[in-house]
Amino acid sequence: RKEVEQDPGPFNVPEGATVAFNCTYSNSASQSFFWYRQDCRKEPKLLMSVYSSGNEDGRFTAQLNRASQYISLLIRDSKLSDSATYLCVVNKNTGNQFYFGTGTSLTVIP
Amino acid sequence: NAGVTQTPKFQVLKTGQSMTLQCAQDMNHNSMYWYRQDPGMGLRLIYYSASEGTTDKGEVPNGYNVSRLNKREFSLRLESAAPSQTSVYFCASRGGNSYEQYFGPGTRLTVT
Numbered sequence: 001r002k003e004v005e006q007d008p009g010p011f012n013v014p015e016g017a018t019v020a021f022n023c024t025y026s027n028s029a030s031q032s033f034f035w036y037r038q039d040c041r042k043e044p045k046l047l048m049s050v051y052s053s054g055n056e057d058g059r060f061t062a063q064l065n066r067a068s069q070y071i072s073l074l075i076r077d078s079k080l081s082d083s084a085t086y087l088c089v090v091n092k093n094t095g096n097q098f099y100f101g102t103g104t105s106l107t108v109i110p
Numbered sequence: 111n112a113g114v115t116q117t118p119k120f121q122v123l124k125t126g127q128s129m130t131l132q133c134a135q136d137m138n139h140n141s142m143y144w145y146r147q148d149p150g151m152g153l154r155l156i157y158y159s160a161s162e163g164t165t166d167k168g169e170v171p172n173g174y175n176v177s178r179l180n181k182r183e184f185s186l187r188l189e190s191a192a193p194s195q196t197s198v199y200f201c202a203s204r205g206g207n208s209y210e211q212y213f214g215p216g217t218r219l220t221v222t
Contacts, residue, residue: 004152032209043200043213044153087152091209096141096160097168098211100153 001026004090006101014109017078021104023088024070032091033064035073037084038103044087047073078108112136116201116214123191123221131186131217133201141204142184143168143211144176146197153200159184191221 006023013019025033033050048055050062050071061074071088088101114135123129135142140161145153145168155168159178173195175187184203188195198218202211 008150034209043215044211045213046210049209096143096158096166098143098155099169100145102150102152 003027003099004088004101006088006104008102008104010105010107012107012109013078015078015080017108018074018076019078019106020075021073021086021088021106022070023072023101023104024068025088025090025099026069027090027092028066028069030069030090030092033062033071034089034091035060035062035071036087036089036100038087039084044100047086075106078106080108080110083107114201114203114212114214116199116217118217119215120218121220123188123219125192125221127191127221128187128189129191130188131199131201131219132183133185133214134183135201135203135212136182137203137205137212138181139203139205139212140181142178143202143204144174144184144186145200145202146170146195147200147216148197156186156199191219193221195219196221 035047036044037047038044054063059076063072085103087103090099117132143158144156147153157176159165162181201214204211
């Protein structure tokens, strides 16, 4: 079983739409959670960390549900520039072992 | 401040050839990582180095060796390349108490 699983999509949404991605992780010992963004043929970049209480950064909201072992990312008022692949990342308590999901592809359509 | 740099950007090897991928960071980070990214597989950790002088295996270390030459540089070596090692290789670094990883631009490797 994979450590981190994501729906690969693709998600094609119109500008201004709200879209949500989910990610599940298999190891209950996982400690830290993140969403990274990867543009086509580029390196991943941190979008936001995910905290137990949930957190928001502008149009982006991340939630963690430890009981069900899933993480979500909500994007409101989608922009064309949000088109990218969103990677769910989980870190176990060893500190240096990061597990990446395969990514969810988002295309925002004019 | 260049962040994380990788060389080369592209490489084509024949089966059995060897090569070293270079990575350097100028952020004074202690931890450095090598990942490979394949379609449908996500990024997988090959090796990491928690500090200068230490290296540890990640999820997929077979067929690779690494060297943490100093705090700045972390190289990945393929001794005898195989077609299964065709992939995009990313180096990353992380510093202090932050869990944020900074990635280099990647090396696209094809083994024929």
